[in-house]
Amino acid sequence: MQKLLRTLEFAHMTVGRFVKSGDSVIDATAGNGNDTLFLARLVGEKGRVFAFDVQEKAIINTKNLLQQNGLISRAQLIKDGHEHIEKYIGEEVSAVMFNLGYLPGGDHSIVTRPNHTIGGVEASLNLLSSEGVITLVVYTGHPGEQEEWNYLEKYVKNLNKKKYRVLLYKFLNTKESPFLVAVEKL
Amino acid sequence: MQKLLRTLEFAHMTVGRFVKSGDSVIDATAGNGNDTLFLARLVGEKGRVFAFDVQEKAIINTKNLLQQNGLISRAQLIKDGHEHIEKYIGEEVSAVMFNLGYLPGGDHSIVTRPNHTIGGVEASLNLLSSEGVITLVVYTGHPGEQEEWNYLEKYVKNLNKKKYRVLLYKFLNTKESPFLVAVEKL
Numbered sequence A, B: 001m002q003k004l005l006r007t008l009e010f011a012h013m014t015v016g017r018f019v020k021s022g023d024s025v026i027d028a029t030a031g032n033g034n035d036t037l038f039l040a041r042l043v044g045e046k047g048r049v050f051a052f053d054v055q056e057k058a059i060i061n062t063k064n065l066l067q068q069n070g071l072i073s074r075a076q077l078i079k080d081g082h083e084h085i086e087k088y089i090g091e092e093v094s095a096v097m098f099n100l101g102y103l104p105g106g107d108h109s110i111v112t113r114p115n116h117t118i119g120g121v122e123a124s125l126n127l128l129s130s131e132g133v134i135t136l137v138v139y140t141g142h143p144g145e146q147e148e149w150n151y152l153e154k155y156v157k158n159l160n161k162k163k164y165r166v167l168l169y170k171f172l173n174t175k176e177s178p179f180l181v182a183v184e185k186l
Helices: A007-017 A034-043 A056-068 A080-089 A114-127 A147-159 B007-018 B032-044 B057-066 B084-090 B114-127 B145-157
Strands: A024-027 A050-051 A075-078 A092-102 A128-138 A166-170 A179-184 B023-027 B047-053 B076-077 B094-101 B128-138 B166-170 B181-184
Touching: A007 A092, A007 A128, A007 A166, A007 A179, A024 A034, A024 A179, A034 A050, A034 A056, A034 A075, A034 A092, A050 A080, A050 A128, A050 B084, A050 B114, A050 B145, A056 A075, A056 B114, A080 A114, A080 B057, A080 B084, A092 A114, A092 A147, A114 A128, A114 A179, A147 A179, A166 B047, B007 B094, B007 B128, B007 B166, B032 B057, B032 B076, B032 B094, B047 B084, B057 B076, B094 B114, B094 B145, B114 B128, B114 B145, B128 B145, B145 B181
Parallel strands: A024 A050, A024 A092, A050 A075, A092 A128, B023 B047, B023 B094, B047 B076, B094 B128
Antiparallel strands: A128 A179, A166 A179, A166 B166, B128 B181, B166 B181
């Protein structure tokens, strides 16, 4: 049995430390809906999950998954890019989850674009409450993904350490595993 | 309150997932004895902690700390470098903890040397049980420390992924915090 938490396990464990029942949170890249479902469970009956994706297929998959689990009422699904989240949300959120790279099982030619990603992260930092967290699960195995991460790395490394803590969680001897960046707002 | 675990907290949490009561473990760099004490508590009455340090002062500090806590009987303190641990230990261990850089409060001119460190890590991998872990807390703020890490990084990145998982836990927007490398033996 592997005891060092896998990247996705660590991402969920981390978000679980920041989100309380009744919170509003964001899944910035709904994809197949797994994180949206995780968040919908975490925020409880009175909480709210805003889930974004530019792909119609992702919105449909996420809607189906939430309906199958009887949790669709906790979520609002929005077909738009996460750089526009501030158009839809006027309240503070305690967590924002990103998967950067691709929709597993989806069209690998549609990858998130560097400018949009940084726009999404900036907008998320604006909406984030003090003692809130952003998680970025980063895949770098497909074209464009390494470039996206290079932009993003520069951006997060320069975040003011008096306002944010920026953690990297990464397996060093394999390229198959995604890695995690978590940004805690102080 | 900060919710992302600090590097030393994460190191202790990680070791706690691998070590069972009754295990034998190693503190490869006893320093002020904090990790030796942590390990002595973790292994329980029937466990055993082997603590190494090249500095006399570190051995004395560690001995004092364990005596103050009534746990000296669980530990064997050895004034030698961790590249020689196989001379002293013939049994399997479930965890080996390293602090690389300097003895806090000690003589900063005495830093661990790259060859000795890799020797210590190699010897530790030999003694480590399957499902065991090595943790390396790395300070890179003093002369020679960055060089030491450069050697070590190359070494751990090349560990066979079928036999080991190598995790990096690092805060990206500050240079003051040490970072952690954890090696899990599969």
